[in-house]
Every structure is written in C-alpha cells, then in structure tokens.
Amino acid sequence: MTFDPCAACEELLQPFLDREITPEERRIAEAHLGDCGYCRKRYRFEEHLRRYVRQAVDEPMPVELKERLLALRIPL
C-alpha cells in the first residue's frame, strides 16, 4: 500500500482541532496543510462546523430554572 499524505492528515484532524495532539503529529499536520489546499479547506470547514454546531444547539437556561436553583441552597 502506498502512503497517502492526505489520508494521514485526515486521521489527525480531530486531535489537531481538539489540541490533543503530540508535537510531532502537529508538525506533520502543519507541514502537510502548508502544501495542500485540499486538506486545508477541509480543516477549515471542520473548524467552522464545530462553531456552527455549538451555536445551533445552544439554548439559554430559562430564568425560572435559575431561580429554582438559587432556592435549593441549604439555608444557614
């Protein structure tokens, strides 16, 4: 099997964006991303996607619930 640098870069995508990557892996990914527009595009997309998902599913806490939580404190 021949080595496919884009497939290797794809494997590093998740840990890279999670900042849970070894310095060596980061170096490999960055070197490849510097040369490869195909992978760069997909990394950027993933970054946008994560932000977009967070916003899409965000729902602020109801004010009444916050009040109920305050009332749960054990009185002195």
Added chain:
Amino acid sequence: MSEADARRIAEGARDRVRFEEEVLELADQVYRVARRLVNTREEADDLVQETYVRAFRSWRTYTPGTNLRAWLFRILTNLNIDRGRREQRGPDFAPLEEGDYFLYNRLEEDGGADDEERVVERLSQDAIVQALSSLPHNFRDAVVLVDIGDFSYQEAAQILDVPVGTVMSRLHRGRRLLKQDLAETVTEGAE
C-alpha cells in the same frame, strides 16, 4: 458551646456558602450540556435541578482545590444514566464507512465550491439538533461533554469514568455519525 466549636461551625457555614456560589456560577454551562444530553427542555430542567440538589447535599465530598466543574458534571452524567437510560445504550461499534472529510465532500458535490463558512450554512439548525439527539447515548455523552461542555479528553474520561482511549473512540465515532446524519439531510433536501 465552646468558642472553638462556634468558630468551627461558622467556618463550615462559610465554606458551604462559598461552595454553593461557585457551583451556581456554573449553572449556565450545566444547563447547556444537560439540554443536549436529553431530548426535551422539561427533562433538562429536571436533570439540572436534581444535579443541584445532589451537589448541595454532598458538598463535603468535594475536595477544595480539585476540578469542581468535573465533579459537578460527574453528578450530572451519573444522574442522567440513572434515569433509566442505561438499557437504551447504543453499541460501541457503530458501522462507519466514511472518514472525517466525508461531510465536506458531500456538501461540495451537492452545491458546488463555496468558501468553507458558506458551505456550513447549508446545514439547518433543526437538522443539527436532530442529528445530535439521535446519536447513541454513549457517543452523545462524549460529543456533548467535549464539543459543547469544552472538556478535555482527560476530564471527559474522569466524568464518564472510562479510560481516555474510550472517550476518544466514542468522540470520533460520534462526530462521524453526526456528520453522516447531516450529509443525509443534505442529500434528502436536494432530491
């Protein structure tokens, strides 16, 4: 009561009040995560309230100086599992054909080249909420804790009481399933 006893009681009360304040400061984060661990707003409300009841009651089991967020979210996830959802847990090995570039490739195929920011906007908010809530629970826990709760792999492992490698595999598989699901909504929409 001796003066020393009175002082000890006063100090205990002060510690407890400080603890309660710190835990309450995390309420927005707790709700944000809880809301995505369950399917309805009512369930999220109940889960958050139960979490705070339990946290306030067991404040002495928290060791000051350790990770309060992880301690609190562990109560949350344990309560959620106790709410009778254990039997519905999905398998650890869902079939996955595609890699991480799959969704982008599909969107690009479907709608032509756009910049990455615009491409993402082709996904609807409803589709995302729906896709997240249809993930098997053990994948969903990992995805919600890391992607919505901003926990590290290590913290998520501590909260879920599983090895870090398990968190990583559930997280990666969960994200891929999510993307597969979203890709299907794009394809359906195009038909």
